[in-house]
Amino acid sequence: MMLPRDYLKETPSQTGGPYVHIGMMPNLFDINGVIPEDLGGDIVLEGVKGERITIKGRIVDGGGNPVFDCVVELWQADANGIYNSPMEHRSGADPKCIGWGRQSADDNGEFAFETIKPGPVPAPGGGLMAPHVTLWIVARGINIGLQTRMYFSDEEAANAKDPILGKARMIGRDGTMIGKRDGDIVTFDIYLQGENETVFLDI
Amino acid sequence: MTDRLVNAPQEAGAFMERDFSQHPPAFTPGYKSSTLRAPKQALISFASTLSEKTGPAFGHNMLGEYDNDLIINYAKAGEEAIGPRIVVHGQLLDQNARPIPNVLLEFWQANAGGRYRHKREGYRAPLDPNFGGFGRTITDENGYYWFRTIKPGPYPWPNGVNDWRPAHIHFSLFGSGFAQRLVSQMYFEGDPLIKICPIVNTISDPAAIDRLVARLDMNNTVPMDLSAYRFDIVLRGRRSTFFENRKEGN
């Protein structure tokens, strides 16, 4: 007999607080000697396949102030659109593309990730999602981590068919999810609130 | 066709829809820092894709011997951090009550006097030269974790003119997929500051708050050495994939 059982409820989120760096980037914030180096500094390793790019941007609050005390994480596929993850069912991920990185914003709210441009990733139910990276932001004043995606301005045709950008387009906000590519620099500013508020995802 | 389905590796299940009644909303004026940092537009909801079903993995071989021992991992040789000595332990489960093995937990906290080792910290309580306040571990094959630390002190913070945080330990949690990524805080059973804390009270459901309160665990103390607290953690569960429509060649 199947016993009645409820699904467990997810542990509630609480803000990372103003000292989130102690837990996520201890060396950068002068807690030295506990671990040899902070995690997430290398999204890609020497010899990685794909176009090298820098993703950089500024995180701004609803009053136009820099979000200087946040931590940003990035998750992405390799140049062929395959994730380096035990939960990836396809084989052949580039071992030089770790795909995950973590950075602190500076006093101006600016962050930067050195990485490669990911390939398109299969969409649920068929087709492809346009190349994108997932970003996740935690900080004092953010009660639950904010997740968004950055797509690429040089992928107009793929972006036009992307199902998630399509949802944002229906409400006129897809532009907030597009990083502007200029050579090997892709600029993506994130607005937590206000007129240009970035699209955040429940996914 | 059946053969292909049996033999081919299957895409991992999508995550269950997140129950936002269990979480604080973004905009919570009682916690003033949230007011300018809260998105005001609705989140866009979408069933998880491969980008959220997958996530980074970290191996046990990454850990140093004292990564999960905050009593000594910042201390000078032969010395230890000052404060009530405790072990914090528990199991990491998903919403299906399945253990989540081999995932990274990071934790950070104030010292026994309630003071953080951080350049922007403003509380006058002294630093403990032997306490850094950072540790990490990776769950074992049954989803269990444990670490040794000192019980952090409560501390005042600039929000209202006289707000105090209950004693707490901050957690950062990975899962098997990036959609499970979570930060939270663990409180201690019996702390009278819990119910008047503006950050705790960003959560409206008292039962949800109670799940952030670690329980004194007399069965796992170490006599004359360590008190013990148990804190189980639940991350989002995956839907089963049995009934998903699959297109040919997909």
Ligand SMILES: [Fe+2]
């Ligand atoms: Fe704290």
